[in-house]
Amino acid sequence: MAGDPLEDVQQLHADAATVRPGGRTARVGEAVIDATLAELAEVGYGALRIDAVAERAGVNKTTIYRRWGNKVGLVSTALIERRGELLPPADTGTLRGDLLELLKEIRLGLQTPWIAALLRETGPRTAENSDLYKLLDAFWPARFRASGAVLVRAVERGELPPGTDPDFLLEMISGPLYFRLLMLGRPLDDAFLEQTADFVLNGAHARPPTADQ
Amino acid sequence: MAGDPLEDVQQLHADAATVRPGGRTARVGEAVIDATLAELAEVGYGALRIDAVAERAGVNKTTIYRRWGNKVGLVSTALIERRGELLPPADTGTLRGDLLELLKEIRLGLQTPWIAALLRETGPRTAENSDLYKLLDAFWPARFRASGAVLVRAVERGELPPGTDPDFLLEMISGPLYFRLLMLGRPLDDAFLEQTADFVLNGAHARPPTADQ
Incomplete structure (x- = not known):
C-alpha cells in the first residue's frame, strides 16, 4: 500500500x-x-x-x-x-465512578506486556525515535477520543463545567499513573487511584450529579 | 568503600x-x-x-x-x-507563584541532556533495570523533600489545608509534565504550565493567601 x-x-x-x-x-x-x-x-x-x-x-x-x-x-x-478504540467506557452513573473505571483501565494497559515493552522505549522526542512517535501520534488521538467520551458525558450531565477541555483533563488523569509507575516505580494500588480520582474531580471543579451527594 | x-x-x-x-x-x-x-x-x-x-x-x-x-x-x-538538593525553591509569596516556579524548574530538568538520557532508559520496574531503580529510589526522596518545602510552607501559610500530603501533590504536579513530554511528545509551553498550576490549586483545595485573592 x-x-x-x-x-x-x-x-x-x-x-x-x-x-x-x-x-x-x-x-x-x-x-x-x-x-x-x-x-x-x-x-x-x-x-x-x-x-x-x-x-x-x-x-x-x-x-x-x-x-x-x-x-x-x-x-x-x-x-x-x-488500545485506541476501546469498548465504550463504563457508564457507572457518576463521574467519580467513571473516572475510577478509566483509571483502572489505564492501569490494566500499563501492566500489559506489549505496552510495557513500548514504554521502555519512550523518551523525549528526538530524530532517532521519530518512528516511535509516528505511532504515538497516530495512537493518542484515537485513545483520547475514546476515553474522552466519559468527560463529554459528564459535561452533558452537568457534573463538569461547560467548556471543560477533555484532552487536558485526560493528561491530568493519565500523568500521575505514568509518573508513579515509570519514575517512582511504585504500585498503582486502588488507594492511589481513588486519591487521584478525587484530586481530578476537585481540579476540574466537578459537581455531584444530584444535590444530596 | x-x-x-x-x-x-x-x-x-x-x-x-x-x-x-x-x-x-x-x-x-x-x-x-x-x-x-x-x-x-x-x-x-x-x-x-x-x-x-x-x-x-x-x-x-x-x-x-x-x-x-x-x-x-x-x-x-x-x-x-x-538535581535532588536544589537551591531553596523560589518563595514568590503565593502558592500559585511557587507552583509555577516549581513547574518551570521541572521543565528545565526534563530538557537537561543527561536527564533526558536517563528518561530514555526508564520503563516499568523489572529485574533488568533494578540498578536504574536503585538510583531513582535514592534520588526521589531527596528531590521530593527539596520540592515539598514549597507545599509545607503553603500549609503553614494557610493556603493548603492541614494534612495535605506533599508527596502525593508532587506526583500530581510532576505527572502531567512527564506524560506530556514522554508519551504525547508535546511541548511544555508556559500556557500548559499555568493551566496545570491552576488545576493543582483546585485539586488541592488551595485557598488564596488573603481574602481579596
Whole structure:
C-alpha cells in the first residue's frame, strides 16, 4: 500500500469496520495483529521485524506490506485496534465512578506486556525515535477520543463545567499513573487511584450529579 | 568503600557538606560529578563505564571506586547533588507563584541532556533495570523533600489545608509534565504550565493567601 502510512492506517481502520466478520481478510488481520503484539512484547518496537511477525502469524510478509504498508503502519493499526478504540467506557452513573473505571483501565494497559515493552522505549522526542512517535501520534488521538467520551458525558450531565477541555483533563488523569509507575516505580494500588480520582474531580471543579451527594 | 551503596551515598552526602570548599577533595569531587553527567548525556546509564568517567575527569578509577563504591553510588551522588538538593525553591509569596516556579524548574530538568538520557532508559520496574531503580529510589526522596518545602510552607501559610500530603501533590504536579513530554511528545509551553498550576490549586483545595485573592 502506497502513500502516507498514517492516512493509510486511518483508511484501513475505516475499511476494517466493513470487513465481514469471520471472513478470511478478518482472520488474517487478527492473526497478524496478534503476532505483532506478541513480537512487541518479546523484542520491543525498535527490534521488531516484519519477517518475524509474518512467520509467527503464518502469512507471507508481502501480505503484511500490501495491507499495512510498513512497520509504522502495522504497529499503529495494532495499537489503535487493541488500545485506541476501546469498548465504550463504563457508564457507572457518576463521574467519580467513571473516572475510577478509566483509571483502572489505564492501569490494566500499563501492566500489559506489549505496552510495557513500548514504554521502555519512550523518551523525549528526538530524530532517532521519530518512528516511535509516528505511532504515538497516530495512537493518542484515537485513545483520547475514546476515553474522552466519559468527560463529554459528564459535561452533558452537568457534573463538569461547560467548556471543560477533555484532552487536558485526560493528561491530568493519565500523568500521575505514568509518573508513579515509570519514575517512582511504585504500585498503582486502588488507594492511589481513588486519591487521584478525587484530586481530578476537585481540579476540574466537578459537581455531584444530584444535590444530596 | 564497602557496604550498601545507598547508605554510602547518604553518608558521602553528609560528608560532602563538611568538605572544605576549594579543597582538593572538593575539586576532585566536582570534576568526577561533571564527568559523570557528561558521560550520562552521551551514552546513558546502561552503557556508562567508570573507566570513561575517570578518563574524562582526569582521575584514577580507583579514586572513584574508593569514594563512590560503584556505578550506582557514583550516579546516585551525581543525581542527588545536581538535581535532588536544589537551591531553596523560589518563595514568590503565593502558592500559585511557587507552583509555577516549581513547574518551570521541572521543565528545565526534563530538557537537561543527561536527564533526558536517563528518561530514555526508564520503563516499568523489572529485574533488568533494578540498578536504574536503585538510583531513582535514592534520588526521589531527596528531590521530593527539596520540592515539598514549597507545599509545607503553603500549609503553614494557610493556603493548603492541614494534612495535605506533599508527596502525593508532587506526583500530581510532576505527572502531567512527564506524560506530556514522554508519551504525547508535546511541548511544555508556559500556557500548559499555568493551566496545570491552576488545576493543582483546585485539586488541592488551595485557598488564596488573603481574602481579596
